[in-house]
Amino acid sequence: MTDGDRSGLSSWHPNVARVLRATRERGLHIELRRFPEGTRTAADAARAVGCDVAQIVKSLVFVAGDQPVLVLVSGADRADPDRLSAILEPTGSWPHPPIRRATADEAREATGFAIGGIPPLGHVRPLPILIDEGLLQHEVVWAAAGLPDTVFSVAPEDLAHAADARVVAVATADPSGR
Numbered sequence: 001m002t003d004g005d006r007s008g009l010s011s012w013h014p015n016v017a018r019v020l021r022a023t024r025e026r027g028l029h030i031e032l033r034r035f036p037e038g039t040r041t042a043a044d045a046a047r048a049v050g051c052d053v054a055q056i057v058k059s060l061v062f063v064a065g066d067q068p069v070l071v072l073v074s075g076a077d078r079a080d081p082d083r084l085s086a087i088l089e090p091t092g093s094w095p096h097p098p099i100r101r102a103t104a105d106e107a108r109e110a111t112g113f114a115i116g117g118i119p120p121l122g123h124v125r126p127l128p129i130l131i132d133e134g135l136l137q138h139e140v141v142w143a144a145a146g147l148p149d150t151v152f153s154v155a156p157e158d159l160a161h162a163a164d165a166r167v168v169a170v171a172t173a174d175p176s177g178r
Contacts, residue, residue: 015113015146022122023152026162030152032145040116040148042075049142049151052076057135057143057159059118061102061110064088068102068110072120072131072143072163077171079132087130087168116148121163131156131165 012020016032023030039045046053056075061068062084069088071079085099104115112124120129120143135141135156143159145152160167 013147013150015117016150018112019119019122019146019152022119023162026121028154028158028162030145030154032150032152034150036149038116038149039144039151045142045144045151046075049153051140051142054134055138055141057120057141057156059111059120059144061107061115061118062099063102063106064099068106068127070111070118070120070123070127070129071170072129072135072159072165073171074132074134074141076174077132077134078174079170080172083168083170083172084130087170113144113146114148117144117146117150119144119146120159120165122146129163129165130168130170131160131163132171133167133169134171136160136167 035048037048039048042053042056042058045056054074054076058073058075060071060079062071073079081099088099107115110127111118138156140153141156142151142153
């Protein structure tokens with residue numbers, strides 16, 4: 001089902017409706033796809049969608065000091081904390097705050113979404129967003145749309161622009177493929 005079907009946002013779960021509102025406000029026209037079997041992991045999403053795992057957007061929440069940061073990486077990669085630390089290190093300030101993965105509660109508090117359904121935009125509060133340059137190699141990528149069974153496709157350049165994401169080199173290969 002597309003966001004242009006005029007069925008109204010009320011026909012969607014509130015999380016998905018929030019993502020649809022955010023994409024519309026930023027000029028993105030997306031098509032939502034639901035997969036009852038779930039798309040919680042990158043491998044699950046790639047299997048359901050029928051694409052390469054590298055085309056899945058993993059939305060990972062990290063905490064730098066007390067600031068949550070959303071990092072978007074390919075499903076075939078992982079965000080490297082050392083690279084992330086170097087990117088986020090405040091200029092002229094030492095020591096910089098430690099960077100760590102957010103807990104499930106911290107991720108939900110920062111974004112308004114549960115892990116497995118965190119979208120790249122539509123969060124409950126503004127967050128710094130980083131997108132790994134590796135995602136930009138694809139014509140189309142697939143991202144969570146607010147629930148672990150709902151995704152949307154988008155050109156990665158359009159996603160980066162709409163999310164006001166900073167393009168960085170933060171990823172390394174994820175041997176687990178999750």
